[in-house]
Amino acid sequence: MTHENAPDGASASRWSDLDRPPLNVAALRRALLVPGGLWTSLDVLPSVGSTNSDLAERAGDLPEGAVLVAEEQTAGRGRLDRSWTAPPRSGIFLSVLLRPGPQIPPERWGWLPLLGGVAAATGLARAAGTDLSLKWPNDLLVTVDGEERKTGGILAERAGDDAVVLGLGVNVSLDAGELPVPTAGSLGLANAVSTDRDPLLRAVLRSLEQWYGDWRAAGGDAGACGLQAAYAAGCATLGREVRAELPGGKALTGEAAAIDGDGRLVVTTGDGERTAVSAGDIVHLRPAD
Known part of the structure; x- marks a missing residue:
């Protein structure tokens, strides 16, 4: 038995863990590469340093919709150059090439990682049967044993003047002993009804195609296409006491009050001042904090 895109001699190891079978590339292509659709190509690699880096390097030769x-993924990256690694076939490691076009003002491109979060959360919730929420700006959260845990993240990076590579990493079947840190989670640990990556991947890409199409049709206006409201509805950060770690070592503490029209987090401090945060780490504070 061989596997498409597997190197010579690798087929035996590809099937060494039957609880984590390889993706069915041919079936994914049949389901997703349809005439008139967003997705134009789909490649599955046995191993890669970073899907975002690999796709960005080839972006100049590819049309929009390359997957x-x-x-x-051995050198996956999150925001602020943090690493993201997991056992083979234990998660979804995905990047897509998007070209929003000149009709979308560049200042609205900042919505793309938030759009990716909404698309992933809605697609995975439908296919995995488990609740997901969003931590601003780009984390996917699940509940494990009553605790909020990060199970995935989004990373958007410019690729040349007209393209964005949008990456998604999701822990699917990791058990407690495989988590990168004890505070992480996975869909399996959150009691997902399915950890079959084929339908999960199809659901994410179909959801992403729908949200991206609506956003682009609205000229990148997140309010007009419903993206701003959808993000706010699924955002676990809103209404919480948070600490924003800002560039330059500064910090801002207050209540996460809203997501504004540019995708920024609006934080209300104790004196009633409202500040829109566009970059930085957000810590969800508990009363004891």
Whole structure:
């Protein structure tokens, strides 16, 4: 038995863990690469350093809608150059190439990672049967044993003047002993009804195609296409006491009050002042904090 895109001699190891079978590339292409659709190509690599880096390097030769998936990612990156690694075939490691076009003002491109979060959360909730929420700006959260845990993240990076590579990493079947840190989670640990990556991947890409199409049709106006409201509805950060770690070592503490029209988090401090945060880490504070 061989596997498409597997190197010579690798087929035996590809099937060494039957609880984590390889993705069915041919079936994914049949389902997703349809005439008139957003997705124009789909490749699955056995292993890659970072799907975002790999796709960005080839962006100049590819049309919009190229999809790159890895069975294993050895140097995955999150925001602020943090690493993201997981056992082979234990998660979804995905990047897509988007070209929003000149009709979308560049200042609205900042919505793309938030759009990716809404698309992933809605698609995965439908296919995995487990609740997901969003931590501003780009984390996917699940509940494990009553605790909020990060199970995935989004990373958007410019690729040349007219393209964005949007990456998604999701822990799907990791058990407690495989988590990168004890505070992480996975769909499996959140009691998902399915951890079959094929339908999960299809659901995410179909959801992403729908949200991206609506956003682009609205000229990138997140309010007009419903994206701003959808993000706010699924955002676990809103209404919480938060601490925003800002560039330059500064910090801002207050209540996360809203997501504004540019995708920024509006924080209300104790003196009633409202500040829109566009970059930085957000810590969800508990009363004891």
